[in-house]
Amino acid sequence: xxxxxxxxxxxxxxxxxxxxxxxxxxxxxxxxxxxxxxxxxxxxxxxxxxxxxxxxxxxxxxxxxxxxxxxxxxxxxxxxxxxxxxxxxxxxxxxxxxxxxxxxxxxxxxxxxxxxxxxxxxxxxxxxxxxxxxxxxxxxxxxxxxxxxxxxxxxxxxxxxxxxxxxxxxxxxxxxxxxxxxxxxxxxxxxxxxxxxxxxxxxxxxxxxxxxxxxxxxxxxxxxxxxxxxxxxxxxxxxxxxxxxxxxxxxxxxxxxxxxxxxxxxxxxxxxxxxxxxxxxxxxxxxxxxxxxxxxxxxxxxxxxxxxxxxxxxxxxxxxxxxxxxxxxxxxxxxxxxxxxxxxxxxxxxxxxxxxxxxxxxxxxxxxxxxxxxxxxxxxx
Numbered sequence: 001x002x003x004x005x006x007x008x009x010x011x012x013x014x015x016x017x018x019x020x021x022x023x024x025x026x027x028x029x030x031x032x033x034x035x036x037x038x039x040x041x042x043x044x045x046x047x048x049x050x051x052x053x054x055x056x057x058x059x060x061x062x063x064x065x066x067x068x069x070x071x072x073x074x075x076x077x078x079x080x081x082x083x084x085x086x087x088x089x090x091x092x093x094x095x096x097x098x099x100x101x102x103x104x105x106x107x108x109x110x111x112x113x114x115x116x117x118x119x120x121x122x123x124x125x126x127x128x129x130x131x132x133x134x135x136x137x138x139x140x141x142x143x144x145x146x147x148x149x150x151x152x153x154x155x156x157x158x159x160x161x162x163x164x165x166x167x168x169x170x171x172x173x174x175x176x177x178x179x180x181x182x183x184x185x186x187x188x189x190x191x192x193x194x195x196x197x198x199x200x201x202x203x204x205x206x207x208x209x210x211x212x213x214x215x216x217x218x219x220x221x222x223x224x225x226x227x228x229x230x231x232x233x234x235x236x237x238x239x240x241x242x243x244x245x246x247x248x249x250x251x252x253x254x255x256x257x258x259x260x261x262x263x264x265x266x267x268x269x270x271x272x273x274x275x276x277x278x279x280x281x282x283x284x285x286x287x288x289x290x291x292x293x294x295x296x297x298x299x300x301x302x303x304x305x306x307x308x309x310x311x312x313x314x315x316x317x318x319x320x321x322x323x324x325x326x327x328x329x330x331x332x333x334x335x336x337x338x339x340x341x342x343x344x345x346x347x348x349x350x351x352x353x354x355x356x357x358x359x360x361x362x363x364x365x366x367x368x369x370x371x372x373x374x375x376x377x378x379x380x381x
Contacts (some may be wrong), residue, residue: 018083022275026315026354027322029265033350034323036261038340040254045341058212058224060085063235075095076206084231085210092215095124096207098198116190118166119198127211133313137162137177144194149172152181153188171201269357276365278309287369297370304369308362315353320347
């Protein structure tokens with residue numbers, strides 16, 4: 001094998017420019033797969049961490065046929081429904097939450113909101129924000145009206161600190177506390193106020209959701225079913241159900257993002273095939289000599305495929321480095337809006353894909369080379 005690799009390196013080195021361009025093609029494709037794939041992996045990590053924090057909780061929404069995120073945005077739960085939910089057997093505590101997404105610069109469109117206006121009962125804020133989370137300043141109290149607690153990302157974007165004033169819909173709120181960064185975009189970009197203040201600001205009496213704490217965490221599924229059976233027009237979603245729905249969404253995002261990147265990698269693989277075909281054509285006489293002195297078809301086949309695989313492997317390794325840099329850049333320049341994470345499985349799969357592209361791309365030229373007639377090959381000039 002060492003002999004094959006040494007010959008492959010020499011042959012690749014013959015045409016430095018052509019080999020370099022082929023390697024760059026693979027490098028860009030694999031780099032894109034790693035960088036875009038890391039977004040999905042980062043999203044998955046954040047979701048898992050936050051679902052662990054909310055383990056055992058039940059989220060109650062207005063019954064809807066839409067997607068999960070659409071359902072949350074459009075959900076309206078009345079005060080009467082909240083009371084009915086609180087009385088369901090097995091419910092230990094329940095609190096209504098108001099949430100509205102908005103944009104600091106008013107751009108809207110399809111981008112994710114960078115401010116979430118959240119109203120919640122101050123005495124039950126730990127049902128929305130993990131009780132283990134650290135913060136600067138103080139959390140809300142029942143008597144607070146136009147005081148607010150901010151997420152870390154929002155506070156940094158607004159450039160505010162404890163005691164400063166932030167404005168929402170013309171209302172001024174004094175910053176009472178700032179939560180540490182959690183990695184959850186919703187929490188990190190939140191402006192949390194007293195539930196009654198939120199109702200006044202938004203001129204509403206309805207909630208977007210109700211968070212339920214069951215008496216027995218082992219019976220969370222049964223409690224969720226009891227809520228749906230007892231309260232008309234609502235859906236009760238457990239953490240496990242949230243995980244399944246969000247996991248499906250993340251898988252779809254991953255499929256499309258990595259799929260798009262894979263197209264560029266496949267184009268790079270076609271570049272490998274083209275390079276190897278040209279190399280075989282240029283070395284026909286050399287291949288003829290090898291076959292004339294006893295080289296077998298298997299030897300020629302193996303040699304060309306190793307050269308092709310080596311080209312892709314080099315491009316793949318460089319692509320991993322570029323992808324890692326891209327992943328870091330996404331996390332850094334998005335200023336907390338996106339978290340990218342390159343996992344070992346992502347890196348290994350990307351490298352295997354690069355190697356597979358090289359092997360597949362080298363099959364045709366390798367077969368062509370191994371089938372050359374030595375007499376015809378020796379005549380080639």
